[in-house]
Amino acid sequence: MTPQPEQYDVVVLGAGPAGENVADRTRAAGLSTVIVESQLVGGECSYWACIPSKALLRPGSALAHVRALPGAKQAVNGGLDTAAVLAYRDEFTSHWHDDGQVEWLRSAGIDLVRGHGRLAGERAVLVDDERLLTARHAVAVCTGSRPALPHIPGLAEAHPWTSRDATSSAVVPPRLAVVGGGVVAVEMAAAWRSLGSEVTVLARGGRLLGRMESFAGELVAEGLREAGVDVRFHTEVTALHRDGPVTLTLGGDGELVADQVLYATGRLPRTDDIGMESIGLSPGNWLDVDDSCLVKTVQGGWLYAVGDVNHRNLLTHQGKYQARIAGAAIVARARGEQPDTSVRWGEYAASADTAGPPQVVFTExxxxxxxxxxxxxxxxxxxxxxxxxxxxxxxxxxxxxxxxxxxxxxxxxxxxxxxxxxxxxxxxxxxxxxxxxxxxxxxxxxxxxxxxxxxxxxxxxxxxxxxxxxxxxx
Known part of the structure; x- marks a missing residue:
């Protein structure tokens, strides 16, 4: 039996930074807005990415700076207090409770529906097969991305860490293997090394941070090595086997034994189970959008995709930027206006997120x-x-x-x-x-x-x- 529709002006699917900001903009303009979230309100950044990773990295960075400063280094005795660092991280994640974020939604007048939301045809979202939310003007898909894991023999049985595990672990692994050479790989290598792990980074290519200038990867690799990280290039993992520790088989270069292995090998869109087929799109794909974040392949001008899910740039601040643009466009179209997205620096064109937006890698x-x-x-x-x-x-x-x-x-x-x-x-x-x-x-x-x-x-x-x-x- 189909649930009775609950109608809003805007339905937002996903309560991460992008979804929160879309909802904030549309509700502030007077449009009734509901946000659907199956996990924690605040999303990846607040609990498993930007915030906890920087909380883990900052103490080690501060200590390194003090140790390099005459007069201050003489006052330093010993290393980091691991329990204190992990407690510091836990405070910044609100101990993985979203009460504060939920209260913010309430104060902003944004409704929250807990549960797994799926598109159910034009302008409709079905939540846990129990509640049907319909949108007069727009549905915004802000479901983000998830780690991409390769198909390697033994990987599933090895129970590898993904980025979420790496930022939330309460235990320091004695030996950590990091597979990948991008931002997550180098940041987590630096963080867990500072907390005492014996860390090995395994990069398939010949450099780290392949999207930056080559000297950036070279200097970060040098910094990791000075901190005691074993950085290996042109190294491919061909199989894994866990029997207590994890044994990684390295193509042409023997084996590596670690207590835990982190896979940081890219991201995929969270569109595999959100009802894409109900509107004629293929599940699991990125959503192609115009500069107002309106999905190009859906007729009727009602579906938006904001943040990681549109693959324009997978950074929190850029997702928030896109959300401000999309929110303004949704409001304008709801008022019967036609926002001009051709104006290069206009209010409705996310023109600053395609040619290298700002990014920081918080290594040392x-x-x-x-x-x-x-x-x-x-x-x-x-x-x-x-x-x-x-x-x-x-x-x-x-x-x-x-x-x-x-x-x-x-x-x-x-x-x-x-x-x-x-x-x-x-x-x-x-x-x-x-x-x-x-x-x-x-x-x-x-x-x-x-x-x-x-x-x-x-x-x-x-x-x-x-x-x-x-x-x-x-």
């Missing part, structure tokens, strides 16, 4: 980047030049910590004389990133950037040095 050293790498810019047909500078030569950096080492690069579009990419690697460089993002997204001419004077003596003085190098070299 940190790696931060925005925009295009040199290779990507050249592949895009731009006439560009890279301007590099050693961060250790900047006064603020040398004062920050003894023996500061790092590197900065901007990628200059020689035709338009604007910065189209920037990468920084070194201790505490994350705070340099927003200035670079403003320069790249705002397309600020370098002749104008010359007048944006960085404070002395800060690490941001590297901007002056980069622009001087650019000017002096023509």
């Amino acid at each position: 050293p940190e790696a931060a980047a925005v925009g295009l790498t040199l290779d990507a810019a050249e592949r895009a047909g731009l006439r560009v030049r890279a301007i590099d500078y050693e961060l250790g030569q900047v006064s603020g950096a040398s004062l920050y910590t003894d023996g500061y080492q790092g590197r900065a690069r901007i990628v200059l579009d020689l035709e338009r004389r604007v910065v189209v990419g920037a990468t920084f690697v070194g201790p505490a460089v994350a705070e340099l990133l927003h200035s670079a993002t403003v320069a790249v997204v705002g397309e600020v001419p370098i002749d104008r950037l010359w007048h944006a004077v960085p404070a002395f003596p800060t690490i941001s003085e590297v901007w002056l040095r980069l622009l001087e190098t650019c000017r002096d070299s023509g």
